[in-house]
Amino acid sequence: MNEYFALIEEPHCKGFGKKTNLTVREWMDGQEVTLHNLHNDKLMELISLKNRILPGKLEGAQSDQFYLALYDLDEFRTRIFEQGLLKEFNLPDSRLQILKTDDEALMDFGIAWVKNMLFGIELDIKE
Numbered sequence: 001m002n003e004y005f006a007l008i009e010e011p012h013c014k015g016f017g018k019k020t021n022l023t024v025r026e027w028m029d030g031q032e033v034t035l036h037n038l039h040n041d042k043l044m045e046l047i048s049l050k051n052r053i054l055p056g057k058l059e060g061a062q063s064d065q066f067y068l069a070l071y072d073l074d075e076f077r078t079r080i081f082e083q084g085l086l087k088e089f090n091l092p093d094s095r096l097q098i099l100k101t102d103d104e105a106l107m108d109f110g111i112a113w114v115k116n117m118l119f120g121i122e123l124d125i126k127e
Contacts, residue, residue: 042107042108043070043111046111046114049115050118053118054118054119058118062117062118065113066114066118068110069110069114070107070110070114076106076110077100080096080099089123090125091125092125095125112124
């Protein structure tokens with residue numbers, strides 16, 4: 001994977017009002033871009049897999065599952081804990097407790113769940 005950077009000056013951006021000598025890495029660290037990119041890379045890996053195995057647009061239930069787990073974490077969490085979405089997977093209570101409070105863990109689990117729903121890739125249900 002290659003990363004490329006461009007500096008784009010837009011009128012609404014106030015960051016150009018003061019001069020700094022930040023490197024790209026320093027700016028990225030200050031904006032927590034590295035963390036964002038880490039999670040974005042996980043999603044891009046899933047999208048790449050989907051495009052290789054299921055080219056084209058997802059429809060119906062597949063589209064709904066993809067959106068639910070990756071873009072509506074609050075509703076995904078509600079369906080897990082109030083509607084028993086994951087009953088069939090028999091997750092340990094310790095894992096469920098993490099998913100109840102940790103958005104990053106829930107997002108990672110959502111990616112794994114989508115892989116299971118779309119491609120039959122087995123979920124890691126260990127603690």
